[in-house]
Amino acid sequence: MQEFFFTLFMILNVVTPGLSSTTTTFNVLQYGAVGDGKTNDSPAFIKAWKDVCQSKSQISSLIIPAKRTFLLKPTTFRGPCKSNYTYIQLLGDIVAPKTKSEYSGFHTNTWLGFSYVNGLIISGKGTIDGRGSAWWQQPCIGNAQPGANCRPPTALTFYRCYRLQLKGFTSINPARSHMTLTTCKKGIITNLRLVAPGTSPNTDGIDISGSRDIQVLNSFIGTGDDCIAISAGSSKINIAGITCGPGHGISIGSLGTRGETDIVEDVHVKNCTLTETLTGVRIKTWQGGGGYARRISFEKIKFVRANNPIIIDQFYCPHRSDCQNKTQAIKVSDVTYKGIVGTSLTDKAINLSCDQNVGCSNLVFDHVYITSADPKQKVFSYCHNAHGTASNTKPSLQCLLK
Ligand SMILES: *[C@@H]1O[C@H](CO)[C@@H](O)[C@H](O)[C@H]1NC(C)=O
Ligand SMILES: *[C@@H]1O[C@H](CO)[C@@H](O)[C@H](O)[C@H]1NC(C)=O
Numbered sequence: 001m002q003e004f005f006f007t008l009f010m011i012l013n014v015v016t017p018g019l020s021s022t023t024t025t026f027n028v029l030q031y032g033a034v035g036d037g038k039t040n041d042s043p044a045f046i047k048a049w050k051d052v053c054q055s056k057s058q059i060s061s062l063i064i065p066a067k068r069t070f071l072l073k074p075t076t077f078r079g080p081c082k083s084n085y086t087y088i089q090l091l092g093d094i095v096a097p098k099t100k101s102e103y104s105g106f107h108t109n110t111w112l113g114f115s116y117v118n119g120l121i122i123s124g125k126g127t128i129d130g131r132g133s134a135w136w137q138q139p140c141i142g143n144a145q146p147g148a149n150c151r152p153p154t155a156l157t158f159y160r161c162y163r164l165q166l167k168g169f170t171s172i173n174p175a176r177s178h179m180t181l182t183t184c185k186k187g188i189i190t191n192l193r194l195v196a197p198g199t200s201p202n203t204d205g206i207d208i209s210g211s212r213d214i215q216v217l218n219s220f221i222g223t224g225d226d227c228i229a230i231s232a233g234s235s236k237i238n239i240a241g242i243t244c245g246p247g248h249g250i251s252i253g254s255l256g257t258r259g260e261t262d263i264v265e266d267v268h269v270k271n272c273t274l275t276e277t278l279t280g281v282r283i284k285t286w287q288g289g290g291g292y293a294r295r296i297s298f299e300k301i302k303f304v305r306a307n308n309p310i311i312i313d314q315f316y317c318p319h320r321s322d323c324q325n326k327t328q329a330i331k332v333s334d335v336t337y338k339g340i341v342g343t344s345l346t347d348k349a350i351n352l353s354c355d356q357n358v359g360c361s362n363l364v365f366d367h368v369y370i371t372s373a374d375p376k377q378k379v380f381s382y383c384h385n386a387h388g389t390a391s392n393t394k395p396s397l398q399c400l401l402k
């Protein structure tokens with residue numbers, strides 16, 4: 001908490017030198033929330049949110065008290081709010097409805113949605129439990145036809161956020177992703193724990209799309225799909241101090257689905273450990289897309305018994321039979337892999353699978369040492385139309401073209 005106020009103090013001082021900060025505090029219990037884990041507390045939270053959001057102080061704070069469990073139905077917390085910072089102190093726990101039928105009637109693929117809130121801060125030691133296991137077996141509600149509201153809800157969505165800060169809490173067992181950031185700017189995510197079984201389908205940790213200037217730091221993510229996925233329209237994304245696994249590693253993409261033009265640039269991943277993940281660090285693009293992924297770096301990465309540690313795949317095409325090669329592809333360039341060590345469970349430690357026409361250029365490998373998790377086995381590199389340079393790299397990357 002102290003550290004948080006220090007951060008906030010710094011921000012306020014930087015933004016408005018000399019302005020003293022005022023805080024107005026609200027508590028969900030004042031609005032009739034019960035916190036027994038059984039009562040639907042959504043109406044109370046919505047009432048409280050209205051006041052929090054209307055409050056004109058510099059910091060408007062909502063307390064979700066400790067030692068209680070609040071059951072929330074699908075709920076949207078909408079901005080813009082009047083204070084500079086809307087600070088949710090997540091001290092207690094929040095749980096989702098137990099059954100899928102409790103989601104019917106809500107036109108949303110979100111359990112808890114935050115949209116258009118500037119300066120939103122969610123911080124505290126509470127746990128958000130998406131109770132997703134019912135969805136993992138059978139994603140649809142009732143007898144819904146495929147495509148008709150069939151997508152399990154993401155636990156937390158942040159849409160059009162500016163200066164978002166997420167800190168210290170835990171998210172467990174979401175029906176789909178733990179959280180998505182869509183069209184956000186200047187966010188910082190630190191010290192989170194995102195946990196779901198390795199077998200839970202589509203439970204990405206953090207999905208970032210259309211967003212700029214986002215940092216994800218010092219967090220633990222053990223889940224059933226990508227720990228972090230960065231997709232179309234994202235730039236200036238810094239990821240550091242992430243411990244990932246189980247999960248599918250840290251991914252850029254997939255980009256260029258259905259021939260879209262997608263752009264991702266300036267993504268830096270540093271000081272991360274990936275343990276027993278299904279893939280490690282991966283860039284995946286579909287055939288036929290336009291645009292590019294460029295200026296991407298992976299530095300000081302440690303793999304512990306990871307499968308397929310380093311992948312560039314310009315032929316990405318899962319669950320499809322019509323995987324035609326097209327004349328167009330997303331251009332991949334200026335990708336650096338530096339200071340990477342660890343062990344692989346598969347023999348293809350590095351697979352750079354690039355398109356014939358567009359290809360991948362300026363891939364730079366330096367001090368990359370990947371060995372087999374089984375001391376009796378060897379590991380290999382594979383390239384297809386991949387251009388760049390390698391130094392101090394094992395398995396050797398002689399397949400890389402100039
Ligand atoms: C707080 O909000 C007011 C009104 O929107 C604005 O004038 C002021 O610059 C903001 N201060 C900070 C710290 O961003
Ligand atoms: C590296 O990441 C770990 C968490 O995995 C963190 O504790 C440590 O502070 C980070 N080190 C640096 C130099 O950022």
Ligand SMILES: *[C@@H]1O[C@H](CO)[C@@H](O)[C@H](O)[C@H]1NC(C)=O
Nearest residue numbers: 315323324325354355356384
């Ligand atoms: C697409 O091109 C790649 C690389 O040349 C090749 O390995 C693959 O078989 C092709 N796929 C199809 C469906 O033609």
Ligand SMILES: *[C@@H]1O[C@H](CO)[C@@H](O)[C@H](O)[C@H]1NC(C)=O
Nearest residue numbers: 313315316348351352353382
């Ligand atoms: C590398 O990845 C490509 C694209 O996913 C795949 O088709 C190919 O089989 C992989 N190569 C090896 C040698 O594993």
